[in-house]
Amino acid sequence: MRQAFKKKIDELRNKPDTGSADTAIPSGFDLGHAKFALSAVANIAEGTGVTPLKATAQLAGEIVNVIQVMNKNKEDCLVIAKDITEFIEELQKISGKVQPTSDDGKELLEHVENFKKELQNVLGKLRGIKDRSNGKKLFHASADKDTIQECEKKIQSCIQKFDTRNILSMKVQLSEHLRDINARHDQTQRHTDATLDKIEEATPAIPRIFFGREDLVNEGAHCLATEEQTFLAILGPAGIGKTSLALHITKSQQVKKKFSRIYFLPCEILPDVPAIIFAMLQHLRLQPQQGHSQWEVLNAFFEANKQNVLFIFDNFETAWNTAGSRTNIKNFLEKLAEFSNISMIVTLRGHDGPGYINWHKLGGDSGISSLTLDAAKQIFSAICGKDKDKPEESKKLEDLLRKLDCVPLAVTLMAQRARTSPLDFLIKMWEKEGTSMLKEGRENSVVGWSSS
Numbered sequence: 001m002r003q004a005f006k007k008k009i010d011e012l013r014n015k016p017d018t019g020s021a022d023t024a025i026p027s028g029f030d031l032g033h034a035k036f037a038l039s040a041v042a043n044i045a046e047g048t049g050v051t052p053l054k055a056t057a058q059l060a061g062e063i064v065n066v067i068q069v070m071n072k073n074k075e076d077c078l079v080i081a082k083d084i085t086e087f088i089e090e091l092q093k094i095s096g097k098v099q100p101t102s103d104d105g106k107e108l109l110e111h112v113e114n115f116k117k118e119l120q121n122v123l124g125k126l127r128g129i130k131d132r133s134n135g136k137k138l139f140h141a142s143a144d145k146d147t148i149q150e151c152e153k154k155i156q157s158c159i160q161k162f163d164t165r166n167i168l169s170m171k172v173q174l175s176e177h178l179r180d181i182n183a184r185h186d187q188t189q190r191h192t193d194a195t196l197d198k199i200e201e202a203t204p205a206i207p208r209i210f211f212g213r214e215d216l217v218n219e220g221a222h223c224l225a226t227e228e229q230t231f232l233a234i235l236g237p238a239g240i241g242k243t244s245l246a247l248h249i250t251k252s253q254q255v256k257k258k259f260s261r262i263y264f265l266p267c268e269i270l271p272d273v274p275a276i277i278f279a280m281l282q283h284l285r286l287q288p289q290q291g292h293s294q295w296e297v298l299n300a301f302f303e304a305n306k307q308n309v310l311f312i313f314d315n316f317e318t319a320w321n322t323a324g325s326r327t328n329i330k331n332f333l334e335k336l337a338e339f340s341n342i343s344m345i346v347t348l349r350g351h352d353g354p355g356y357i358n359w360h361k362l363g364g365d366s367g368i369s370s371l372t373l374d375a376a377k378q379i380f381s382a383i384c385g386k387d388k389d390k391p392e393e394s395k396k397l398e399d400l401l402r403k404l405d406c407v408p409l410a411v412t413l414m415a416q417r418a419r420t421s422p423l424d425f426l427i428k429m430w431e432k433e434g435t436s437m438l439k440e441g442r443e444n445s446v447v448g449w450s451s452s
């Protein structure tokens with residue numbers, strides 16, 4: 001993205017100066033918006049606990065002001081304006097998500113302070129260029145160009161050095177993914193009546209980037225399609241790819257052919273049996289009936305309809321681990337299993353499927369495992385599209401992926417970071433930050449990641 005922007009700027013630089021005043025350039029970035037964005041960050045920053053962010057955003061605003069009133073060198077400075085604006089916006093996003101007193105919060109603060117110092121430097125230099133009298137401008141034209149380029153490089157190396165774009169935001173994303181379930185669960189403690197809209201919102205799209213699970217997809221699809229009734233358990237730690245696998249199994253033609261209806265139940269928003277039954281009634285478009293319990297309505301439906309139906313209970317641990325609801329859940333699942341036209345898939349962070357049901361555990365007793373190195377590499381290049389043909393790059397990538405234990409979530413997040421940062425840098429950052437990331441993961445029940 002930055003490369004494309006630079007190309008655009010280079011094109012503009014080579015165009016004859018039309019004398020146009022400001023600001024909008026075809027890349028979608030303009031100085032007016034930058035000023036607006038920076039003043040918004042300065043306003044919000046006060047409340048985030050990362051106080052220096054306010055002063056940093058204001059400094060950046062001053063730089064944009066200086067650039068805006070430049071005549072000759074404005075276009076040369078646009079990359080600086082864009083970089084600092086984007087980076088400050090990113091810092092602000094992250095600052096809203098980390099605790100100011102945590103290690104991450106302190107690290108962020110340090111980054112912001114460093115960036116502020118660099119901005120002060122840049123502001124001084126750009127002011128010097130702007131304030132030069134017209135006569136002297138001509139004389140200094142080449143030196144000014146160099147100074148601007150030097151500022152541009154300093155800003156970029158500063159961004160990359162403490163690259164919050166990479167590890168810190170990755171940590172935030174990772175912990176967000178892991179906290180997601182709990183947060184949604186908390187919400188639904190108050191709203192157990194999940195509507196179809198809420199179910200739809202909580203149902204993930206089938207991931208388009210998906211590698212290394214062909215055997216498991218085939219195994220699951222084959223069981224579902226060929227056995228009269230199937231109970232599939234997809235077990236393993238968070239981020240290992242359980243939900244993605246379940247969704248890909250349901251995409252298989254043979255599964256679609258057998259089941260007239262396939263319903264996804266995001267159990268993180270369905271904390272107990274009544275909530276799950278309510279969601280099933282919603283899916284089946286069944287209305288509650290006076291004088292009858294919800295279970296009776298559901299039961300009557302399955303007594304009368306013998307078409308094959310597949311239910312996917314995703315994140316089943318929420319209901320399963322809710323205090324006091326285990327026996328009810330167990331009874332409920334066992335009653336459902338009585339209907340031979342109902343098959344089920346559960347995805348669950350754990351080692352066993354729920355209740356006395358003969359679950360077929362995909363991937364064997366220990367649940368699904370990490371990806372192979374080859375599959376992890378495929379994900380990486382599908383996401384960041386980097387040229388890994390050079391032998392030394394490919395070695396570095398393998399090293400990084402091994403450090404991530406080829407866990408799909410970690411590989412996915414790291415590949416997104418690799419779009420803007422070199423592998424060397426990511427490896428170094430992972431070595432520095434990895435342990436705390438892993439610790440964070442474990443606290444959220446991610447098990448099975450090694451830090452080696």
Ligand SMILES: Nc1ncnc2c1ncn2[C@@H]1O[C@H](COP(=O)(O)OP(=O)(O)O)[C@@H](O)[C@H]1O
Nearest residue numbers: 207209210211238239240241242243244408409
């Ligand atoms: N086989 C795979 N290939 C590519 N990406 C995957 C694969 N499995 C999972 N992912 C990605 O990893 C992330 C976590 O996967 P998910 O299925 O949500 O894990 P879980 O349900 O075990 O927490 C998602 O972004 C998903 O797209």
Ligand SMILES: [Mg+2]
Nearest residue numbers: 242243315347
């Ligand atoms: Mg999941």
